Amino acid sequence: MSHNLYIPRKHQAEIETGLARFSVLVCHRRFGKTALSINQLIRAASETDRPDWRGAYIAPLYKQAKTVVWDELKRYCGVGTEECLAKFHETELRADFKNGSRIRLFGAENPDSLRGIYLDGVLFDEVAQMPKRIWTEVIRPALSDRKGWAIFIGTPRGKNALYEIWEEARRDPSWFAAMYRASDTNIIDQDELAAAAREMSPEEYEQEFECSFSAAIRGAYFGNLMGEADKEGRITEVSHDPSLPVHTAWDLGMSDSTSIWFVQARPGGTYAIIDYYEACGEGLDHYAKILDDKAYKYGIHIAPHDIRVRELGTGKSRLEVARGLGIRFDIAPNIPIQDGINAVRTLLPSCWFDMTRCEAGLESLRHYRRSFNERMNDFGVRPVHDWTSHAVDAFRYFAVGFRQPGAGPRPPRTENTYNPFGRLHERS
Incomplete structure (x- = not known):
C-alpha cells in the first residue's frame, strides 16, 4: 500500500486519531502538513465503501497545487509500481482510484471551478491565503448531502480566514482544533530555530514558527x-x-x-x-x-x-x-x-x-x-x-x-473609539 511510504510522526499520529468531521490545524513551517493531508485523502479514497467517493485538495492557487502537491500525490499513491492505487490525469490534476473514488486538485482563485460538484472529503491547505467565502459559499454546501468532511491546515498570516475558522472551531465542541508551535513539537532542532530567529524579523519568526496570528503580514501594503x-x-x-x-x-x-x-x-x-x-x-x-x-x-x-x-x-x-x-x-x-x-x-x-x-x-x-x-x-x-x-x-x-466639491480639510487623527456614524438610521 502507498501508506508504507508515509510513517506519521508523533504529532501527525495524534491528529489522525483526533480528527472530527470538521478540523482545523494551525501548524508551524516544516511540520509535515502536506504529507499528512495528502495521505488523509488517499486513505479515505482507497478505503471507502462508496464507489463514487469524491475528494478535493484546495490550495490558494491552482499553479501552487500543481507545483507542491501533484507529484507528492502520485508518489504516495505508488506511481510507477504494480501496486499503484490510481490512474493520473495530468490536464485535470485528477487521480482516479481502482475502486471508483477520485481525488482532484483545485485552486481557490477560481471559485467557479468548484461550483456544482459534490464532495465527500476536502482538504484546504494554506487557508490564510484564501477568502473565507470559498468555504462558506462554495464548499460547505457541496458537502451537505453526502455529510462530507473538511480539514483546514495552515500557518498564520494575520487575522484572516484561517484565524476566523480557528476561533469558530475553538468555540464549537463538535470541531477538532489543534495548534502546533515549533517550540513545542521539537520537529526542527533548537540550533536551526535559533539561526532562523537571528535571520528573520521577530514578527516573521513568531508567525512562521510560533503560529502567531497577530504578527504583521509580510509585504502588506495597508x-x-x-x-x-x-x-x-x-x-x-x-x-x-x-x-x-x-x-x-x-x-x-x-x-x-x-x-x-x-x-x-x-x-x-x-x-x-x-x-x-x-x-x-x-x-x-x-x-x-x-x-x-x-x-x-x-x-x-x-x-x-x-x-x-x-x-x-x-x-x-x-x-x-x-x-x-x-x-x-x-x-x-x-x-x-x-x-x-x-x-x-x-x-x-x-x-x-x-x-x-x-x-x-x-x-x-x-x-x-x-x-x-x-x-x-x-x-x-x-x-x-x-x-x-x-x-x-x-x-x-x-x-x-472621487472628487467631492467643497470638501473641507480632513480632521486630525486621534485615538477615538466614538463612532459618529453609529446613530444614523439604517436603510429600511
Missing part, C-alpha cells in the same frame, strides 16, 4: 493602516445615512470577480464605507439589480478606464451596456498602480468601515501585498494578483476617481 483603523474603532457598525448620496466604485471582471464599494462622504472630510459586494461570472444586469435591491440614493459611480473597451461579441463597450441599464459611470484616471496604492494610503485614515457588510472587502485590504522573490530575497515592485486584487482595485479607483 497592514499598518488597517491595524490603526481597528485600534481607533473605525471598523465597527456604520449606518447608512438616507439624507446623503451613496457613491460606488467598481472593479469590473469578465471571467473573474467584480467588486463594488458603497461609500458616503460625510461632513469633515471623512468617508463612511457602508457596504461591499462581490460576485463572479455575472453580467452587468446582475449588478444593476443589486444596486436596485439595495435601494440607496446613488451619487457617483466610478469605473476603471477599460470599461470603454468594446467587446468582440457585441461590438458594445461595457460603458454603453451600463448606460442602457441606467448606470452612468465616471471613469477613474488611468494612472500607475503605485500612485493608486499611495492614494489609498492617503484615503484610509479618513475611512470608517461597516465591519459586517464590508467583511470580505476588509479582508482583501488587510492582505493585499507585494510579491516576494525568494531567490533574490526581496520584494517585487508590483502587488500579487490574487483574490485580494478585485476589492483593492475597486477601492483604488475610488481613491483616485
Whole structure:
C-alpha cells in the first residue's frame, strides 16, 4: 500500500486519531502538513465503501497545487509500481482510484471551478491565503448531502480566514482544533530555530514558527493602516445615512470577480464605507439589480478606464451596456498602480468601515501585498494578483476617481473609539 511510504510522526499520529468531521490545524513551517493531508485523502479514497467517493485538495492557487502537491500525490499513491492505487490525469490534476473514488486538485482563485460538484472529503491547505467565502459559499454546501468532511491546515498570516475558522472551531465542541508551535513539537532542532530567529524579523519568526496570528503580514501594503483603523474603532457598525448620496466604485471582471464599494462622504472630510459586494461570472444586469435591491440614493459611480473597451461579441463597450441599464459611470484616471496604492494610503485614515457588510472587502485590504522573490530575497515592485486584487482595485479607483466639491480639510487623527456614524438610521 502507498501508506508504507508515509510513517506519521508523533504529532501527525495524534491528529489522525483526533480528527472530527470538521478540523482545523494551525501548524508551524516544516511540520509535515502536506504529507499528512495528502495521505488523509488517499486513505479515505482507497478505503471507502462508496464507489463514487469524491475528494478535493484546495490550495490558494491552482499553479501552487500543481507545483507542491501533484507529484507528492502520485508518489504516495505508488506511481510507477504494480501496486499503484490510481490512474493520473495530468490536464485535470485528477487521480482516479481502482475502486471508483477520485481525488482532484483545485485552486481557490477560481471559485467557479468548484461550483456544482459534490464532495465527500476536502482538504484546504494554506487557508490564510484564501477568502473565507470559498468555504462558506462554495464548499460547505457541496458537502451537505453526502455529510462530507473538511480539514483546514495552515500557518498564520494575520487575522484572516484561517484565524476566523480557528476561533469558530475553538468555540464549537463538535470541531477538532489543534495548534502546533515549533517550540513545542521539537520537529526542527533548537540550533536551526535559533539561526532562523537571528535571520528573520521577530514578527516573521513568531508567525512562521510560533503560529502567531497577530504578527504583521509580510509585504502588506495597508497592514499598518488597517491595524490603526481597528485600534481607533473605525471598523465597527456604520449606518447608512438616507439624507446623503451613496457613491460606488467598481472593479469590473469578465471571467473573474467584480467588486463594488458603497461609500458616503460625510461632513469633515471623512468617508463612511457602508457596504461591499462581490460576485463572479455575472453580467452587468446582475449588478444593476443589486444596486436596485439595495435601494440607496446613488451619487457617483466610478469605473476603471477599460470599461470603454468594446467587446468582440457585441461590438458594445461595457460603458454603453451600463448606460442602457441606467448606470452612468465616471471613469477613474488611468494612472500607475503605485500612485493608486499611495492614494489609498492617503484615503484610509479618513475611512470608517461597516465591519459586517464590508467583511470580505476588509479582508482583501488587510492582505493585499507585494510579491516576494525568494531567490533574490526581496520584494517585487508590483502587488500579487490574487483574490485580494478585485476589492483593492475597486477601492483604488475610488481613491483616485472621487472628487467631492467643497470638501473641507480632513480632521486630525486621534485615538477615538466614538463612532459618529453609529446613530444614523439604517436603510429600511
